[in-house]
Amino acid sequence: MNTLVALCAIGAEKILGNEIKYLGYKLCGNAPGRVSFLGDDDALYRANLCLRTSDRVYLLLAKYQADNFDALFDGVYNIQWQDFYKKDVKVTVDKVRTYKSKLNSEHSIQGMVQKAIYKKLGDKWHMTTLPESGDESDVRIYIDNNEVLVLLDLSGLPLHKRGYRTDGGIAPLRETTASAMLQMMMWRRKIPLHDPFCGSGTIAIEAALYAHNIAPGFGRRFALENLCIYNKERATKIRRKEAENIRTDVECRITGSDIDSAAVERAKLNAEHACVAAGRALQEIGSDVRIERPDFVQADFAELEAPYESGLILCNPPYGERIGDAEEAEKLYKKMGCLFKNFPAWEMGVITSHEKFQESIGKHAVMLKDLKAGNLETKFYMYSDKLGTKHQNSSKKPDDRKTTKR
Ligand SMILES: C[S@@+](CC[C@H](N)C(=O)[O-])C[C@H]1O[C@@H](n2cnc3c(N)ncnc32)[C@H](O)[C@@H]1O
Numbered sequence: 515m516n517t518l519v520a521l522c523a524i525g526a527e528k529i530l531g532n533e534i535k536y537l538g539y540k541l542c543g544n545a546p547g548r549v550s551f552l553g554d555d556d557a558l559y560r561a562n563l564c565l566r567t568s569d570r571v572y573l574l575l576a577k578y579q580a581d582n583f584d585a586l587f588d589g590v591y592n593i594q595w596q597d598f599y600k601k602d603v604k605v606t607v608d609k610v611r612t613y614k615s616k617l618n619s620e621h622s623i624q625g626m627v628q629k630a631i632y633k634k635l636g637d638k639w640h641m642t643t644l645p646e647s648g649d650e651s652d653v654r655i656y657i658d659n660n661e662v663l664v665l666l667d668l669s670g671l672p673l674h675k676r677g678y679r680t681d682g683g684i685a686p687l688r689e690t691t692a693s694a695m696l697q698m699m700m701w702r703r704k705i706p707l708h709d710p711f712c713g714s715g716t717i718a719i720e721a722a723l724y725a726h727n728i729a730p731g732f733g734r735r736f737a738l739e740n741l742c743i744y745n746k747e748r749a750t751k752i753r754r755k756e757a758e759n760i761r762t763d764v765e766c767r768i769t770g771s772d773i774d775s776a777a778v779e780r781a782k783l784n785a786e787h788a789c790v791a792a793g794r795a796l797q798e799i800g801s802d803v804r805i806e807r808p809d810f811v812q813a814d815f816a817e818l819e820a821p822y823e824s825g826l827i828l829c830n831p832p833y834g835e836r837i838g839d840a841e842e843a844e845k846l847y848k849k850m851g852c853l854f855k856n857f858p859a860w861e862m863g864v865i866t867s868h869e870k871f872q873e874s875i876g877k878h879a880v881m882l883k884d885l886k887a888g889n890l891e892t893k894f895y896m897y898s899d900k901l902g903t904k905h906q907n908s909s910k911k912p913d914d915r916k917t918t919k920r
Contacts (some may be wrong), residue, residue: 517542517574518557519550519665522567525885525894526694530567533697537564545658547886550574558738559749562669563731563756566693566724569672572654572665581616581660583626589662590630596638598666598741602648605631607655608667615657627655627664649740670737677733678788681780682714687830689730691865691887692720695828695894698883699863700901703766706825710815710853712770715781717828718808719788725766726792726805729756733791757795762803767822771813781810816849820857826898827853827862833890834868847874854897861898867891 518539522530524547531541534551537560543550549568553561561571575593580586599605607627610620617623631653636642652667674690695717701707703725709717723730732753738744772778789805796803815831831850834843847870853862854877864871867890872878879895886892 515552515554516557517550517577518553518561518668519548519572519574519663520561520565520568521548521570521572523547523569523688523691523694523886525883526567526690529694529697530565533565533567534561537561555743555745556748556752558668558743559736559745559752560756562673562736562738563752564729565673566720566730567690567697569674569688569690570667570669571673573668574663575666576662576664578662579660580657580662583617583622586617586623586662587626587630590627590664591634593631593634593664595631595634598743599635599651600648600740600742601639601641602645603635603740604646604648604650605635606650606652607631608652610655610657612657613659615660617657617660623655623657627653649737651737651740666741668736668738668741670740671734673731675734676730676788676791678719678791679714679716679784680787681783682716683777683780684713685832686714687716687865688887689716689720691885692717692828693724693730694885695863695865696721696724698885698894699826699828699861699896699898701826701828703761703764706767706822707769708818708821708825708827709770709829710772710813710818710827711829711831712772712781712810713777713830715770715784715808715810717830718768718770718781718810719785721768721828722766722785722805722808723788723792725761725764725768727759727761728788728792728805729759729795732756732795733788753795754799757799757801760792760796760805762796762801762805766806766808767825768808769821770808770810771815771818772810773812773814775812778810778812782807785810816852818853818856820860824859825857825861827857827860829863830865830887833866833892840868843868844870844874847871848876850874851876861896861900863897864895865892866895867893871895 656663674688834840881896885894
């Protein structure tokens, strides 16, 4: 059994935990922005391929006490690094985080860990210098209260980089954040969804992936694939199994609009990429079914009318940080009050870092959650009557998948 650690946005730990449990793995701890779980060897690939709200997945290689550099070195040296790496690997200790620990110089820790890894590899392979001409591998170190965690990166590029968004425009939302928002709103595929500030289309595209049960990682590769522990045959089986789980029989009403016609074109193109990647996965199992694309149109949000009696509006309007200024954003939020009138029975979820959002839109959210999107301190405002009661005990399953083949 392996211990894995999945990272996520601070505020999304519970949602990520539910996703992990849904994949069948047992949670074994969490901390802000990370969830640990136990999984078999397949979990190494499956977690990367399937988790929607995780930014990275690590394999925990060692956990031990160290309050001095000798102990730190020994713990890292004792790991059988040669079992993971090829002889031309280039290892980087990409991040060190310390908290309430005697060892707290991140730079020195980084150097010592790097030294211990290379010493072990050199001793095992009887080499004084390694060529470092091959694949790069990242190692991360956490030291909390003198307890060291040595983590091996299995993801490579962060998992929000699904591969479908070739052009994100000025202020795209992270795909993982969009997915967390959908899950926090307890959105289900039968509910119409509209993003009136769609930009590059992230929210609608993530909704489409979720609705059709498409694993978000189909369009990319993972750092795991460069390691000796990677089992290509198993990975192919996992991909095929996930392709079989794609729901091609469901109809969804997922749409987006934006005032900027260039943004609309970007959204269409990105959605095309996402659906093509899913289509390729389907082809691997001999299916040529076409995945329905979300619809995007150019429109000012103030002119929209509800196309259905009920549904969900989910969006990240300009915050006044990367687009416009704070005052302009406030004016826009004031105007956004019309959405409550024009979409009367719809639920709404809005993410923004602007502190005067509620005051400006003129309505208090039923639920408010800190949900960090990138480097910004963003909050997620949820307007939905169902959340007050059900949301507190959000179901174990991230979606209503009674009819899936799993
Ligand atoms: C923060 S971006 C949305 C980013 C998007 N979620 C993504 O992932 O790419 C805000 C978007 O709101 C759009 N916008 C600004 N004013 C608008 C208006 N009055 N009506 C509709 N869209 C508007 C901008 O063109 C921009 O694309």
